[in-house]
Amino acid sequence: MFTGFMVNTWIVASIVALIAGVVGSFVVMRGTAFAAHAIPQGAFAGAALAGLIGVDTILGLGVFSVIAALGIGWLGRRGRHDVAVALSLVVLLALGSLFLSWNTDYEPEIFSLLFGEVLGISSDQVAPTVVLAVVTIALMVVLFRPLLFSSVLPEVAEATGLSTRAMDLIFLIVLALATSMTLPVVGALLIFSLMIGPPAAARSVTANPMTALGISVVLSLVTVWVSIALAYQWNLPVGFFVGTISALWYAVGRAWLAWTRRRRRVAGDDVAEVTVQAAPLGRCRR
């Protein structure tokens, strides 16, 4: 399990988990889960096109995930955000189905692109992943404070001249970068699970954004490691484990929340205080 080609898998998967944990925290904070689902699925069309014209899959994924991000930003400039995401998603998926219909001998690749192929990561996949990861992390470090500010206190951020709209677009592009990197590993559909479950669970445990970020990274690393081990052991798709374990974390987080609340109530603490403290973190868009 820890030899030969599996070494690449462990390295790449750990990087993926790290990125998903960090970027996912902001996805949950900013309430952009739909975009986090749509961008990878839309990028899938890029992979189909890349397969059709014979270029590197990563290139197709990168270009199309950025197109998806820009499309969401452009359609969302007036009108509803969730509608903009839905429209971008279906347009890209329709393109994807068109490209696939032109390229019929593609089914196994489709499956692994959708659900991940952790067990077959070659050594030439490691370098691009590391490069993209470094770029994404660098962007996150630079954007960290303004992103956090505009996620937690959007009105105040706007008042100090930080455009929420611009931050939205920038964040979507970061999401697109993270997508094109993580997609070949955990698959278009399961990056989403990894970006939502652990951060959502972390948020149930603590109201402090930094602590939540840390917990989220740890949980997502554990998720990926356990998933790979189990997938390797039982020869099942890694996406299954990533999806269910991620959802499980959330259930655990909720149970924890319910339990601590009850304890506080018994102790006579003011429950309202806890809820108010956690409120700004869960801003939902419109």
Added chain:
Amino acid sequence: MTAVWDAIFQAGFFSSDEVQVALVVGGVVAVVSGVVGVFAVLRGQSFAGHALADVGSTGGSGAFLVGAPPMWGFLVFSVAGAALMELIGIQRARGRDLATGIVLGGALGLSALFLYEDTTVHNTTGATMTVLFGSIFAISSSLTPWVVALSAISTAGVIVCYRPLLLASVHPDLAAAAGVPVRQIGAVFLGSLSVAVALSSITIGSILSTALLIGPAATAVRLARRPGLAMLWSALIAVVSVWLGVLLAYDSYTWPPKHQAWPASFFVVAVVFLFYLGADAGVSLRARLRRPAAGQVAGDGPAPAGVSG
């Protein structure tokens, strides 16, 4: 004239059984999606609408696996998914995004397992494609009673609750003050939505399900000021999109690059999207012409159907 007619409706279009079923079933599904979709858009539940289609597909692939009728898989998973979202807390704007995401994420994990088993153990190649992309030309006529029943259930839910649902969607606080059971109404709508989505994803696939639920409704909400009118517009746009898409897909048999049909879903989505872009451009142009001095304000556009984002 006849030559133009023949070029548009190529030989056999009206006599083909597949085309007839696609036109009829696709039309019915389009009407239901269009009507239910207006509320999905007004309530900001596009994500839930899309997620339920994917959750339904998970059920479909599970049914494939155990040899049950796929219809039941789609329906049970979609309705159960909606119930789970409601349970986690879709009614609060703050938790909606997350509740939907968690349910979707978990379902996608199951999907990975089911489809993997379908393709490897049962060796049903094409299961992935069928379940994920669907085909409007592969609707089996045994589905017809289901289509009728589910359409009726879904539209009935929306029509029976029309007035309180409208108030609860547009002004939740006002509705609560007026004694409307906002949460129960929301749950009824989510039920209707899940049935409508199950219906559309089993018949025309999950891509078209989302496209027909959101696209025409979002177009109509921009165009029409009254919600009732928006529902009418939405249903009309959805039906026209499906029929045009089917026609184009039929014609595309002779098109490059492979001289085999392009997917109908591509055409339907393209038409839906063009409608949206057209309406969007038209509405903002009108707003700009009306208020030439206040160019900035035009960016927000008028608030159609009495609601803004």
